[in-house]
Amino acid sequence: MPARRAPAAALALLAVAACAPATAAPGPAPAADAPYWVNPDGKAARAAAAHRAAGRTAEAALLDRIATRPAAEWIGTDRPEAEARTLTEAATKAGRASLLVLYDIPHRDCGLHSAGGAPDRKAYLAWVDAVARGIGPRRATVVLEPDAVMHMVDGCAPAERHAERYALLKAAVERLQRQPQTTVHLDAGNAGWAAPEKLADPLRRAGIASADGFAVNVSNFRTTKESVAYGRTLSALVGGKPFVVDTSRNGNGPYTAGDPAENWCNPPGRALGEPPTLRTGDPLVRAYLWIKRPGESDGECRGGPRAGEWFDSYALELARNAR
Numbered sequence: 001m002p003a004r005r006a007p008a009a010a011l012a013l014l015a016v017a018a019c020a021p022a023t024a025a026p027g028p029a030p031a032a033d034a035p036y037w038v039n040p041d042g043k044a045a046r047a048a049a050a051h052r053a054a055g056r057t058a059e060a061a062l063l064d065r066i067a068t069r070p071a072a073e074w075i076g077t078d079r080p081e082a083e084a085r086t087l088t089e090a091a092t093k094a095g096r097a098s099l100l101v102l103y104d105i106p107h108r109d110c111g112l113h114s115a116g117g118a119p120d121r122k123a124y125l126a127w128v129d130a131v132a133r134g135i136g137p138r139r140a141t142v143v144l145e146p147d148a149v150m151h152m153v154d155g156c157a158p159a160e161r162h163a164e165r166y167a168l169l170k171a172a173v174e175r176l177q178r179q180p181q182t183t184v185h186l187d188a189g190n191a192g193w194a195a196p197e198k199l200a201d202p203l204r205r206a207g208i209a210s211a212d213g214f215a216v217n218v219s220n221f222r223t224t225k226e227s228v229a230y231g232r233t234l235s236a237l238v239g240g241k242p243f244v245v246d247t248s249r250n251g252n253g254p255y256t257a258g259d260p261a262e263n264w265c266n267p268p269g270r271a272l273g274e275p276p277t278l279r280t281g282d283p284l285v286r287a288y289l290w291i292k293r294p295g296e297s298d299g300e301c302r303g304g305p306r307a308g309e310w311f312d313s314y315a316l317e318l319a320r321n322a323r
Contacts, residue, residue: 036070036099037091062319071290084134097139110156150189170207188214191230200237219292221254247273248290265301271321
């Protein structure tokens with residue numbers, strides 16, 4: 001979720017990747033046991049194809065570790081219904097469910113690297129309704145509004161906006177639950193952010209009772225062990241709700257050598273975590289998922305491009321460091 005300018009070489013590669021079809025010199029097919037749909041035209045697939053077309057086979061093979069595994073699709077603001085429909089229809093055609101992230105709450109990210117969001121209550125509810133219509137009867141798992149609850153807990157979101165935000169989150173959960181095959185997980189921060197006890201009441205006010213569960217470690221680097229322990233403690237405080245863990249970049253755990261205030265943003269030396277799976281061995285842990293899309297920048301820090309843009313050198317490092 002959060003933003004310095006990419007080096008010229010990286011920008012050149014990004015330009016190639018943006019134009020190259022993912023079908024050029026195709027890499028390995030997605031794993032047959034992938035729990036969710038793998039987008040064959042995602043940024044990782046395009047970047048791998050660009051490397052392969054340029055004869056950089058080692059780099060392409062590294063990026064295949066990302067491109068062949070399912071990662072969440074973050075729904076945009078311009079055409080939410082059409083985008084959700086296109087994604088879920090493609091997933092259904094492939095015999096898979098979709099993994100979607102909704103990230104458009106008003107005053108998103110407190111005006112920081114990923115600032116934005118819907119301009120007001122009415123626009124947000126209309127956006128959520130459009131996404132739900134786009135999903136229709138097809139299978140989808142939705143992770144709802146990363147950081148939205150936590151920013152009320154940590155004081156980032158001003159107190160005068162809390163009541164509206166709680167109401168919007170609760171309304172979003174209830175609207176999405178009207179879709180027959182949609183499961184909804186409210187974001188619940190990560191093990192390094194706040195104690196689970198501080199999250200219980202805010203999650204209740206945000207509609208956790210109507211949700212299918214919650215999500216932990218979204219876009220963060222806490223180990224799976226830490227994240228599961230955090231999630232289990234929080235689950236006991238909110239009626240035994242199950243949860244999902246973002247393992248996209250937690251293979252080496254969190255970065256601790258830099259400024260603590262910036263250690264979440266493109267930290268060096270990180271690695272891909274456990275591949276997405278529904279087989280976690282824990283009945284409370286519904287899945288390990290790649291909710292943050294590996295290789296996409298957290299923001300303009302440590303040489304990265306804007307939040308959400310492809311950061312090729314970082315993607316290669318994540319894949320190279322994976323166990």
